[in-house]
Amino acid sequence: MTPAGRLVQVFSAGQYWVQDPSGVHDAPESMAALIRGSVQRDTVPLLLALNDGKVSASLTEVAEAGRKMPVLEVSLPGAASLTLIFDPVTTLLAKSKYRMAGPAGEVNVEEIYSNYRDVNGLKVPFTTEVRRDGAPAVHRTLRTFEFNVPVDPALFNKPS
DSSP states (O other): OBTTBOOEEEEETTEEEEEETTEEEEOOHHHHHHHHHHHHHOHHHHHHHHHTTSSEEEEEEEEETTEEEEEEEEEOTTSOOEEEEEOTTTOOEEEEEEEEEETTEEEEEEEEEEEEEEETTEEEEEEEEEEETTEEEEEEEOSOOOOSOOOOGGGGSOOO
8 A cells, every 4th residue: 555545566477567546557668677676686585596506696795884794796687786785693684785777877776674573483674774876765664474375366467
């Protein structure tokens, strides 16, 4: 739910469509490319792909807030590189950094993860702050989180 009403975004089998209060729309390729990048950066499948050797990365470290933090520089196929920065104490993902297309050209994006909670043995960040070129862009707060729940495949069918 958004202030403008219900918003449904579906990216399935390379097709991207949106359902909003004004109806159902195919998304332009530029918007589909943004969503495709978001899917590639989704943390759990990305970490599994790294573990399985399907995606490559190099390990480095960076100094932030006066402490050294482990960093994975990830090479994503067909996309900009992704930097994952981990908290050395908790080993949880603290932030990710990448570049993406914006209205006035490419921008540097930083996602900062916090408020981790245990959900059936999985640590989930319930708060994410997204910054574009250093300026706050989005503040996202999860209210609930479930995984491995049955999903009706019809959910991915585009309404007519």
